[in-house]
Amino acid sequence: MKKTTLGGISAILVGLLYLLTVIIVLLSPPGENAVVDHVTYMNQLILVHYILGFLGILGVMVVLTLSRTIEKQTSHSEWYPYSKVMAIIGFALLAINNLRQTGLDHELSHEALHTGGAVLDTIVLAWAGLVELSPQGWLDFGFVGIWIFTVSVFSLKRNNQKLLSYLGLIGGSCFILTVLGNVTGLSLLVMIGMGLGGLVIVPAWFIYNGALLLKKSNLNTSITTNMKI
Structure with a gap:
């Protein structure tokens, strides 16, 4: 019996965060x-x-846990392992990028404003390249969005948890839409992608998955206990 308690808690936390x-x-x-x-x-x-x-750290746990729960469905898929690695890269980069920025942003922005002049102008122009490892969101939003979409396609094929599947298809598409908005400069796409996806759909998808993983874990624990008895 595969334990999914940690993954379930992580998924709920990812949605809330x-x-x-x-x-x-x-x-x-x-x-x-x-x-x-x-x-x-x-x-x-x-x-x-x-x-x-x-x-980002919790997201890696969720990817690994959800991937273990759909091993049978994805065992013959050539694409799924790629999307799984993409999601791990995306979440890992999200963690590295933001934990790096906790110190860099504060120091760099205050120093630039204090110095002013050409230094400030240079920092403003180079900000994305200096502090952000994925300024357009290709990795931390695009890769994760592709994985969410892929998981949801497999879920839909199983004809199980249709609401969850549709949430994932929309949520994954919203993350991809956010990247396209950043690349093209169309703020409307970013607003739709983050407003609908980041604020509603994606959090709901992760929380829903977390609840199912915890339910599965409790069921497995109950079965194991009964077998021992």
Whole structure:
């Protein structure tokens, strides 16, 4: 019997942390530039980095747990192992990037504003390349979105948990849409992708999966106990 308690708890936490991140960001409207924003909303944005950092760590646990639960369905799939690795890379990069930024953002933004002049202008222009490892979200949103979409396709094929499957298909598409919005500069796509996906659909998908994993774990524990008796 495969234990899924840790994965279930992690999935619920990932959903809640995604939701919390979007709420904090919405309460910190963008200003003149990223440097000014990281001074104006220093505490809020540092908190977001910590949240996303730990979300990334928990996300890796969720990918590994969910992948174990669908081994039979994906055993003959050439694509699924690739999408699984992509998701692990995405969540790992999310953790590395944001835990790195917890110190870098604060120091760099304050120093740039204090110095001013050409130094400030340079930091503003180079901000994304200096502090962000995936500025357009290809890895941390795109890769994770592709994995969520892939898991949901397999779930739909099993004709099981259709609501969960549809949530995943929409949520994964929203994350991919966010990347396309960043690449093309179309803010509407980003608003749809993060507003619908990040605030509602993706958190719901992770929390729903977490609840099912905990239920499965409790059922396995009950069966094991009865067998011992």
